[in-house]
Amino acid sequence: MIYTKTILLSLLWLSLATADVVAQMWKCKNQNPNLDNLQYSQDDALALIAQAPLTKTENESGYPYFFNNGYDNLGRVKDPKNNPPLKFPAAHCNNPTKRSKGGGGINDHYLLEIPISPQDHPYPFGNRADPQFGLARVIYAYPDKTFCGIVAHPRGSQGSLELCQQCKNASSVHSYLDIQGGGVTYGSSYRGGQRNALLNNDPSFFHASIMTALIKWATKAIKRPPSQPLCFPTSGFRNIPPSEVLEEERFAHFKQGQYYPANIGDVLDSKYQIVGKLGFGSTSTVWLACDLEGHRYVTVKIYTRSNGNEEEFQIFKQLNLGSSRHPGHAHIRRALNIFTIPRSGGDHLCLVQKPMWESFRDLLYRNPSHRFTEDLLKAGLMQVFLALDYLHTECKLVHTDIKSDNILQEIEDKSILESFTQAELANASPRKFVNGMPVYASRRFDLPKVFGRAVLSDFGSAVRGDERRNHDAQPNIYRSPEVMLKTDWSYPGDIWNVGVMVWDLFEGRHLFYGNDPDGKGYSTRAHLAEVMGVLGPPPLDMLQRGKRSHEFFTEDGKHSFRTDCA
Known part of the structure; x- marks a missing residue:
């Protein structure tokens, strides 16, 4: 029963980790033309800039797709006290501004600003007859150059911002980035948005089709010559x-x-x-x-x-x-x-x-x-389960060697x-x-x-999880019953693997050893006996699917190995 509690505790931490991630998702508030619903505070923006992942649904989005930086449609700061806009000093192409979250180069965020001439664009800002110039702010993380956001600003919000000459010489996003055809989309065609909300709002937003080109430009703009050995x-x-x-x-x-x-x-x-x-x-x-x-x-x-x-x-x-x-x-x-x-x-x-x-x-x-504290174990497991969720759902892979x-x-x-x-x-x-x-x-x-x-590292034993397989896998003491009995196994094997490993980290010793009483070292029968001592006999349907079940169990599910193994 102690082992069962350990597994359940692991799964509980998994659910907590998942809930924590969901809490960081930002709901799309662009279904109402009220501009107040489009604002995020500076603190929230900085806190979630690296944690809020984008979603694939129509009504949800992560930073910064619906982020207007605290300005109203006339370029005025709406609520400077409670909802101030993000403040960046002057940005230069060859020496971009750095905002460091963690210090030492980790999660450093850089800003590059590019002038935009909406007169040259088939989709003018706000669909107005006489649109004003704005600035495209490209925010990304270095050194990974992870894209973080683009925000366009009207002239009134520029203040004393200073641009490098290379940026000043660019008259439009299209000509500067050499983008052919469309690339900036407004109105009802914008993902998850309503036409009125976007047409009445400055700054305007960039569609995903232009993001890749902008980040490539930003990467080139700060490229440094190779270091000397x-x-x-x-x-x-x-x-x-x-x-x-x-x-x-x-x-x-x-x-x-x-x-x-x-x-x-x-x-x-x-x-x-x-x-x-x-x-x-x-x-x-x-x-x-x-x-x-x-x-x-x-x-x-x-x-x-x-x-x-x-x-x-x-x-x-x-x-x-x-x-x-x-x-x-x-x-x-x-x-x-x-x-x-x-x-x-x-x-x-x-x-x-x-x-x-x-x-x-x-x-x-x-x-x-030689033990983890409870807090350290919780924090570590949360991150391991996040890694496994990515591995299983995004990559369709089973690690098998955790x-x-x-x-x-x-x-x-x-x-x-x-x-x-x-x-x-x-x-x-x-x-x-x-x-x-x-x-x-x-x-x-x-x-x-x-x-x-x-x-999570070392993927030398990883296999596709969407293919049928029953070969031997996993470190001996971490093998799941499916692997030992040679039934078809997949993603759940990794969860078992982690659950057994938890015991090592928290108790400072293995839960199962699999030492055969004959003194021959590890054996499957000894390992199965130890698992049965904690969880009871395997379900009959599992035994019927196992290619090795007959070596250890009778047809009615009774074990056939020596009782001293247990």
Whole structure:
């Protein structure tokens, strides 16, 4: 019964997480021509700018589709005390204004302003005979360049705003962005809106068809030249003695020459400079690198020769097909790039991703009690379930390998990345050379000042959820009854997986071990016996669907294995 409560508690937290997301959705108030219904406060706008996802229904929308920035149809501030407009200083194309929510470059929001000449446009503002010029304000997040909003303002609201010369030279959105045909829509054709409400309201709103072009322009406007590579020390480091086995040197693939001979300071794919080593595995090494073109830190996972998981790379493509507006999108670790290092004897596939801090498992062992607090567990599970909802509903994928090692924490405190680099420059990592092959000691990140959100990672075992399958999956101690009995399984297997993992995090030990009494280690019969000890026997219809049920149960549903397994 304790286990049942744990599962129910997990599902309760899932429902709470879902309710929290719904609460952040903004209802479309554009069904009434009263302009008061079109306003959002500055505090609400800033608080929800990154959290309010768009919906696909006619009567709902997230920020900023129906956002008029606190102005009335004459360009006057309607309620400066209770509902002030957003205030931005002058915006320059080459040095855009930054509004930082989290600091350190996280969720920074930039503003670019473009003049508009509605006389040149088939849809003049307000459908008036003598429309005035306005400003298109493009708000987006950097470095991800996530689109946040466009708002058009009449001349009266411009005040002393100053534009760069490049923007001043543009006479219209169409000519400046080289957009052919329509692109700005007003009136009844606007999504979810009523004609009167829009025609009587300045600022006017842009239809989604122009948004992509505007954000592409904004991205080009702030593009910086590539950074120069750093010069890392090539001497002064500690030489590891030949007798000491270091990291990947222990694996057979190393002895076979399958690892790529990466060196700190190398530039991969003409833009990723290796800064230091983060970790290793039996088929790869992982490095912190500086993206010289993107001016950001990334991780580069270099696979051993011909050992890149092609199926996993296809999964990464699938992960990008889901809506970025889904609240779980931010809790999935996606691929930024995939490239190949050509090499005689076999190429090396490389996976580029955002750097992450430690996993839930690492965090667990940082606590002397080896347990999560209730508050930490609730917050973490909410984010894991958001990630799973995105994975299941948007991408139609089942993870199948959810464990504390695969739930990472995003790096909110960017200073630890720079500290890592400076530490490598000042105190080069220990290393050794084996037959000319370099082997580096891994370096850890410092403890961040602020912890980032939880991110689900490692999709090497993910499969399509809309296809029938009954193959073995999941870590042994987290296997669901459907997997153990070889019945068809799908998305619910991930929920079981999380429910069992909760016990590890909260109790500091496994709920099920599956240790066979014969002393042979893990066995399915021992695991099933433990599950039955908590939940009782499986339903008869499940047993009838299981291809392995006959190994453990009689036709009438009674178990046929030794009772001492339980």
